Amino acid sequence: MNVPALSPEDITALAAMVDADRFSTGGSVLDLHARDQSHHHARKPDVVIWPTAASEVMAIVAYANDHRLPVTGWGSGSSLEGNPIPVRGGIILDFSRMNRILSIQEENFQADVEPGVIYQDLNARLRHTGLFFPPDPGARATIGGMIANNAGGTTTVRYGSTKDYVLKLTVVLANGELVDMGCRVKKSSSAYDLVRLFAGSEGTLGIVVKATIRLVGLPAEFSATIANFPSVETASRAVFELIRAGLDPAALELLDAECIQLINQEKDLGLNVSPTLFMEFQGPTLNQLSETMEMARDICEDAGCSEFRTGLGRAERNRLFEARHELGEMVVRNHPDGRIRVMDMAVPIATYPEMIADARRELTASGLSGYIFSHAGDGNIHINVVGEKDNSAQWTQVDQLTDKLVQKALDLDGTATGEHGVGIGKRQFMETEHGGSLAWMKRIKTLFDPNGILNPGKIFPSS
Ligand SMILES: Cc1cc2nc3c(=O)[nH]c(=O)nc-3n(C[C@H](O)[C@H](O)[C@H](O)COP(=O)(O)OP(=O)(O)OC[C@H]3O[C@@H](n4cnc5c(N)ncnc54)[C@H](O)[C@@H]3O)c2cc1C
Missing domain, CATH: 3.30.465.10 (Uridine Diphospho-n-acetylenolpyruvylglucosamine Reductase; domain 3)
Structure with a gap:
């Protein structure tokens, strides 16, 4: 049972600041703002407010500051590291009506x-x-x-x-x-x-x-390609060479065989089940693109590609990228009894093949079920690991695997998060990643938010 951060007087004062239909302490509304799309534990706020003007936000935040109340912004709640979870309760400012x-x-x-x-x-x-x-x-x-x-x-x-x-x-x-x-x-x-x-x-x-x-x-022309490889290691080698050659892809995604199997099952795309690169190139003319595609084909074949398919039309390209975007949800749908941990780390491109090989090896050694997919062109790796919901021993194993792989990324001069942010889940790596500069970040935080009311409990390791 969480202790409310707001008193009845606070609730009354805040309710007076916006129209009645933009203020709620209702159970189901609080539940909807208690968790994002991550595996992190839910925590209900005390109140959800939907501001529609800057002046309302100013009044609410000033009140919260005077009364030392936590305030957390909320967009769509689609974060994957607990970023908008109001871990100390308080006020959620939901911007869906602004x-x-x-x-x-x-x-x-x-x-x-x-x-x-x-x-x-x-x-x-x-x-x-x-x-x-x-x-x-x-x-x-x-x-x-x-x-x-x-x-x-x-x-x-x-x-x-x-x-x-x-x-x-x-x-x-x-x-x-x-x-x-x-x-x-x-x-x-x-x-x-x-x-x-x-x-x-x-x-x-x-x-x-x-x-x-x-x-x-918007680019005038585009060309989309699928390349299949015998292993994630060979595919990741091709990624490095494609970037080194300066081909400037507009998308360069690596999906392991497990991801492809899932996409085939859900979308009936009939893709070859093997580690695969989805690529897109953009340019002013088709001629220029076809030269780029030939270079990409040579590079992929040199890296050991088993099939290279170009000339995908707009509809097929859209289907592929839609499927790629939906992968996270597909994993959730296919493991209704599981809890999914989404890993996100990034490494410099030269070390990307080593990071991918290590991730594959560690995942296999752990015996856990997982899906490796990656915004490969910028060295960003995601692994969605599946654990049984109430199996705490297995969940410890998932945490250990995450720690190991994030540490590996940091050892390779990478980062604990390529795009999902620190939120709750990556706080423990901030000291290692940032060293002495973390103390200066804390000073910046204190300068802007001396009372620690804004999204407390995030980014910095808990003391
Ligand atoms: C299926 C799926 C796929 C995803 N793929 C990607 C991906 O490829 N790349 C990627 O980067 N992310 C990805 N994400 C994560 C997520 O979509 C992004 O982090 C996104 O930016 C979160 O936006 P949101 O509106 O949902 O923000 P929320 O999750 O609601 O909030 C995010 C953070 O912003 C703060 N915030 C919200 N509004 C404001 C405001 N007005 N002022 C100040 N702070 C505010 C919150 O407090 C929180 O800290 C994915 C998520 C899902 C579910």
Whole structure:
């Protein structure tokens, strides 16, 4: 039984700040905001509030600061490391109703959005303009949640992650003050880059109430390819060579045979069941693309590829990438009695083959069931390991495997998280990963949030 963080007086005071239908202490609402899509334990907030204006956020956060109440931002709750779980209860600010696309400035390749805009909805609105917002975590994530987690996805290898697309932010600080940061220019050498400090801070430094994001032109032509390999090791060698050759794929995904089997079973795609690379290349003309494809074929064949299939049409390409995006959910669906731990780490590309080989070896040695899939082009590896829900001994084994593989990534000069963020699950690695700079991060946190009200219990190892 959790002790409420809010008193009845707090509930009354906060309820007066918004319309009645945007404030709830109802059990089912609290339950829905008690966990994200991760394996981490649920914790209910005391209240959920749906702000629709920056002024409301300012008033709520200022009250919370005066009364030392935890405040946690909530986008779609699709995080995979417990990032929005209100581990100390308190207030959830759910941004799903603060979701207006404020303006689209085609001539400047920019859009101003509220934090609750779902990125797929923005891209649907942009379709007729020939522009798009590239970061694509797959889940129906909000732009506020993507900024907070610095989300990436299949296109990060070419386009970069969310941080690379944020030009300006309007943020409510812990004392309720509203601050604008950044500028509309693509490059700037002007003073400290607060936008990049706040992006990736998981709502621990301030609450984003508006963002100006950068858009890019939709590519004129694309070509999608599937390459099969006898082992994940040979496939990962091809990944390294493709990147080294400077082929600049727009997506370069590695899926092990278990993933392919699952996709075939659910989507009836008839793919060869073996470790597979899904690739996409983009360019101005088909001629240029066909040269790139020939080079990719040579590289894959040299690495031991057993089949290389090009010329996939748009429909087939979309089916493949849809299946790739749904893999996480497929794993959950196929293990109804299991609990899934989603691992996420990244290594420099030169060490990617070693990391993949080690992951495969450790997974097999553990006897646990798991699926390896990877945004391979940027050295980012995911393993979804399945444990029985109530088998605590097995769950300890899953934790040990995670620790071992994250440590391996760090030993290879990699990172404990390529895109899912630190949340709850990666806190214990922060000391090892960041060494002395972690103390400076703590000072930054204390400077912006001296009372520790913003998304407490995240990023920093628990003391
Ligand atoms: C099937 C599936 C596939 C996924 N694939 C990927 C992937 O390929 N790449 C990837 O990067 N992620 C992936 N994710 C994880 C997740 O979708 C991303 O981390 C996403 O950015 C979370 O967005 P959200 O809107 O759900 O945010 P939430 O989960 O609700 O919140 C994320 C964080 O943002 C904070 N926050 C929310 N709104 C604000 C705000 N306005 N101001 C300040 N802080 C705020 C929260 O407190 C929390 O710390 C996947 C998830 C699922 C379920």
